[in-house]
Amino acid sequence: MVSLVYNTLSSTFSRANIFLKPQFSRRTSRLRINLSQFGPIWSSKVTNSNSFTTRCSSSSNRITEISCDDNDIVVLGIETSCDDTAAAVVRGNGEILSQVISSQADLLERYGGVAPKMAEEAHSQVIDQVVQRALDEANLTEKHLSAVAVTIGPGLSLCLRVGVRKARQIAGSFNLPIVGVHHMEAHALVARLVEMELQFPFLALLISGGHNLLVLARDLGHYVQLGTTIDDAIGEAYDKTARWLGLSMRRGGGSALEELAREGNAQSVKFSVPMKQHKDCNFSYAGLKTQVRLAIESKKIDTETPIFSASSQDRSLRADIAASFQRVAVLHLEERCERAIDWALKIEPSIKFLVVSGGVASNQYVRTRLGEVVKKNGLQLVCPPPKLCTDNGVMVAWTGIEHFRKGRFDLPPPADEPEDFVFDLRPRWPLGEEHTEGRSGARSLRTARIHPSLTSIIQSSTPQSLPFNNDVENMKHHAG
Template identity: 85%
Template sequence: MAEEAHSQVIDQVVQEALDKANLTARNLSAVAVTIGPGLSLCLRVGVRKARKLAGSFNLPIIGIHHMEAHCLVARLIERELEFPFMALLISGGHNLLILAHDLGHYIQLGTTIDDAIGEAYDKTAKWLGLDMSRSGGPALEELAQEGDAESIKFSTPMKQHRDCNFSYAGLKTQVRLAIGSHNINPEIPISSASSQDRRSRADIAASFQRVAVLHLEERCDRAIEWARKIEPSIKHLVVSGGVASNQYVRARLDHVVKKNNLQLVCPPPKLCTDNGVMVAWTGIEHFCMGRFDPPPPADEHEDYVYDLRPRWPLGEEYAEGRSEARSLRTARIHPSLTSIIQASLQQQ
């Protein structure tokens, strides 16, 4: 279904983007497209369209790492943001702490071992009967403002692990138990809840948000310490991805960076969620460095096997960041973007 939904709109979306920019495909210098990580079926739709467009107009093509695009779009907004810097990338599918040495050169300080924070926000919002039409995160953030964040003593995840990895599966379980103990029926929307029921839901939302973001704060604090061992000159922490639109998240992380004498850089909310601008900008950065593939053939065969990288690490894992708590599968993981670029540089 996801592949079909993408296929139905991609031609229209690309044409609308060109129209809004007052351009035609003949005005383009290159085509950038996300090749991973993500769902193969959806990636294939985008890559097929990009290769067809590039082939038709003899344009170079640039394969983009989705998470690198989230990271680098901050450089479009904050022109003084220079390498090296740190980045926290938080979304529905990813939690990633990285040290960005240079374009295409990243060290992974921490990642999620199960569920990402955005997924935890969405599930909690759904269980609380919130309006999911604009995704659960904004609805939960709004409800949390009505609640007492100290009313329910959820445990902060992974306190016993002295690393920078993330886990939200256990916190989700705690939330479900709290919802059950308060006799909250998720089938009853928040708009129909009694005043007492609404207060209980607000307290759970606020308590969840406090602990979920505290987990981010603690991991960021340690990651800054690690990053400074490697690159003492870092001055910025970039926070991007869909969850970076959350104002409570921004405020708490701003406290962390100020405590560590860093500056917080957050793209505007419209550039935090998945968007074409971040992919285009990352394409520009690599294109200017001469990192692109030649135009594909205009008559590429339908059976052509596309280079899709559904499980594609951004950087190499920092030695101190390896955790016994890690449960990530390692089968069929593509070599990291950093290792690929470093290998190509050595061959030049």
């Protein structure tokens, strides 16, 4: 198999680095390289572009140095890791030339979540139009690009393949280098596009439908994972709770639940905070989801009735559950961030920023509560604008730019790449090396515990006696 990018997974999170000791500044990139092993392909590419100035060795007639200004770096970013087809064109100085997103909201509402095969088909139907529109809105063609960046993981392999295939077609046809991007790294690094003062090292909380990550970003490509989710991520818990409460999934369950929660009493339902007994930075939302489902059953809420058809009393009950769930779900984030800040400052005392990014970071309640945590610990909170928190092509393009400056990219694929070529995809792909103190006993489902208030219910009930028997069975398994 020909590796697209990222040959190793280590604490330095390194990509295939074909350059020796690349050097760059924030505004001007200077890459010192030796490309004699790659033949003339790069000579024709760079010398014919106005974006680069080249110096060649008189003896080998090969490029030994590429010098380019950030204004001349232009990267197309393609993102298809899950349920949105996105593309964007970004300049090296941070200027967003275009941003296009094709939503799968209709599919989400129809299937109550992401259906991988349907999502793949939806990506395939629109990927060409989305990319072309991104180029058109940037008033550029592929010939103006310096490189193509594309998400190769983590995500749904069927969906990732669509974006990678398109990226390789463009890169091969127009002789462009290609940068494979880690989806969660992109969520973290897009903060550096909107906050130019954000330098390494910094702490990042990445929260989305599939991920909860607390990461110490020590340098570009060098990450220490302080905490992760041991089961369900917060975004998935938001979506499931929203669906059970009969909310519309068209704009995403998270925003609908946050809106309903404003009507409720956040203290009315006594949900327990997950993993209080585990003194680490890991996350768990499976137990909280089960608590929500049991609360819905106990209040005899008809989950088949959409919120717009509910009586005022029923709506009030649902709002109380939404508000109580949100309070505890975010309190879990707060507690983990408190501990992560303490750990991170011991490793890197110069840290000044906490970056909060990912789809759930667009939630205003989340931002407000974490803002208080950061303020109390003397740090600054950096949250990208909501349109850059959800999955988008800008974050992919910008991450591609960051690594392109360092010379971390692959050479153009062949223009006649065979149809059966096996792409290097990373559906499951850790970001950095796990911090020793971050390992949790709860990683073993046999030792994970549940709240005492649920134990008696679970032990005295058969799966058939409860409407949500799959979660109850899981909880029994968790309880050992």
